[in-house]
Amino acid sequence: MNQPLLHVMIPAYGKSPYLRQTLESAVKHLPLEVPITVIEDPSIDSNIENLVREFSRVQYLKNNERLGIGGNFNKSIELSTGVFTQICGSDDIFLDDPLKEFDTEKLSQSDIAAIGLDVEVINENGKIVKTLPDLVKRTLRPSLKKITIFQNNKIFSNLMLGDWLYFPAILWKTDTLKQTKFDGNFHTAMDLDVFIRLLSSDQKIAFIKSKVLGYRRHSHSASSLYAKSIGRFDEEFLCHKNALEIARRKNWKTGAILAQLALTVRLHAIMQSFLMVFSSPSSALKVLVKALSPIR
Numbered sequence: 197m198n199q200p201l202l203h204v205m206i207p208a209y210g211k212s213p214y215l216r217q218t219l220e221s222a223v224k225h226l227p228l229e230v231p232i233t234v235i236e237d238p239s240i241d242s243n244i245e246n247l248v249r250e251f252s253r254v255q256y257l258k259n260n261e262r263l264g265i266g267g268n269f270n271k272s273i274e275l276s277t278g279v280f281t282q283i284c285g286s287d288d289i290f291l292d293d294p295l296k297e298f299d300t301e302k303l304s305q306s307d308i309a310a311i312g313l314d315v316e317v318i319n320e321n322g323k324i325v326k327t328l329p330d331l332v333k334r335t336l337r338p339s340l341k342k343i344t345i346f347q348n349n350k351i352f353s354n355l356m357l358g359d360w361l362y363f364p365a366i367l368w369k370t371d372t373l374k375q376t377k378f379d380g381n382f383h384t385a386m387d388l389d390v391f392i393r394l395l396s397s398d399q400k401i402a403f404i405k406s407k408v409l410g411y412r413r414h415s416h417s418a419s420s421l422y423a424k425s426i427g428r429f430d431e432e433f434l435c436h437k438n439a440l441e442i443a444r445r446k447n448w449k450t451g452a453i454l455a456q457l458a459l460t461v462r463l464h465a466i467m468q469s470f471l472m473v474f475s476s477p478s479s480a481l482k483v484l485v486k487a488l489s490p491i492r
Contacts, residue, residue: 202230202295202367203278206286207268208244209237214287214412215244217322219251221289221410230295231277233257234286237268266380273373279304280311280367288364289410291316297406299343308345309372309399310391313365315411327413332460333360345402348395349448355391356439356454358461363387365409372399385431392435396442426479429468429486432461436491455491462487 204226208215215234222232233255236244239262248256263271272283282294294313303311317330336358338350346354354360366387372394382389391401436458443452465487472480 200229200231200278201298201300202280202282203276203370204230204232204282204284204294205272205276206232206234206284207237207265207272208234208286209268210239210242212242212244212247212286214289215247217289218284218286219248219254221291222284223251223253225290225293225408227293227295228253231255233272233275235259235268235272235275237264238262264380265383266378266386269378269386270380273368273370273377276370278370281370281373282367283364284409285364285412287412287414289318289322289412290408291410292406292408294367294406294408296408297342297404302343302345303402303404305345305400307398307400308402309369309376309394310401311367312361312401312403313367313409314405314407315362315365315409316407318410318412320412320414322410322412325413330413332358333362336360336460340403340405342405343402344405345400348398348400349446349451351401352392352395352439352443352448352451353454355388356436356443356451356457357459359385359388359391361387361391361403362409362411364411369399382431382435384428385435388432388435389438392439392442396446426482426486429461429465429483433458433486433489433491436461440491458491 204222206218226232232253234248236258238259245256248254259271269283273281316324319325337360338354376390376393378386379389436455440452440455443455465483469480469484
């Protein structure tokens with residue numbers, strides 16, 4: 197049996213109110229040769245198994261114990277049968293086939309470890325929205341061809357300006373990620389951490405300019421709940437510190453400067469500190485101090 201080019205893994209936890217929409221869109225848009233698996237992290241009051249059983253094409257798996265976000269992502273990679281693995285959120289929806297514009301000749305190079313795809317940002321009701329974070333991401337995005345394979349030093353510098361890629365819209369090279377692994381100490385910056393480590397080991401990042409995923413922003417998502425916490429900025433500054441060490445080792449001078457400046461992270465932290473002044477003055481001060489502290 198031939199190995200599938202792509203395996204879509206959908207980690208799920210808790211009530212997952214949008215999971216039905218995710219599965220309906222996956223079954224509709226993904227080719228039959230693309231396996232779809234929901235992998236549940238054990239939780240109370242979950243109806244995930246019963247829901248998944250309604251979709252005969254979708255495989256259901258459940259972890260024996262709670263692994264957390266990073267652990268469940270690593271489990272998804274470990275169990276994937278595809279050359280590439282897409283880890284789709286249980287609240288996102290497919291708009292098209294991720295492999296529709298896939299150029300096997302260009303993108304099957306052994307050193308391509310991650311392929312980004314384009315998204316539409318949607319809200320709780322599935323309506324397309326334009327939020328400030330997404331406008332910033334769009335501004336930071338470099339000029340793209342239909343298929344772009346980035347030079348490592350250039351995409352590194354670009355990501356140090358700001359991470360404009362969307363985690364659920366990434367095709368990860370399965371065998372490479374089995375070695376690299378997601379770091380469970382990260383939450384919102386988990387993908388940036390992986391990108392930095394992949395680039396440090398001379399792996400490449402590519403992009404297909406094709407909108408295939410509806411990336412849902414809503415107030416109850418894990419990323420939204422964590423976005424305003426101090427931990428988010430701790431993660432991002434740690435990523436930049438690690439990136440600075442790599443850039444110096446690689447002699448990527450522009451990347452080193454941008455890693456140290458961390459402009460978008462600092463601006464976001466300063467803005468967030470002002471928003472927190474009245475609700476949590478001590479937290480606001482901590483975020484502001486972090487925003488103004490040098491990265492060495």
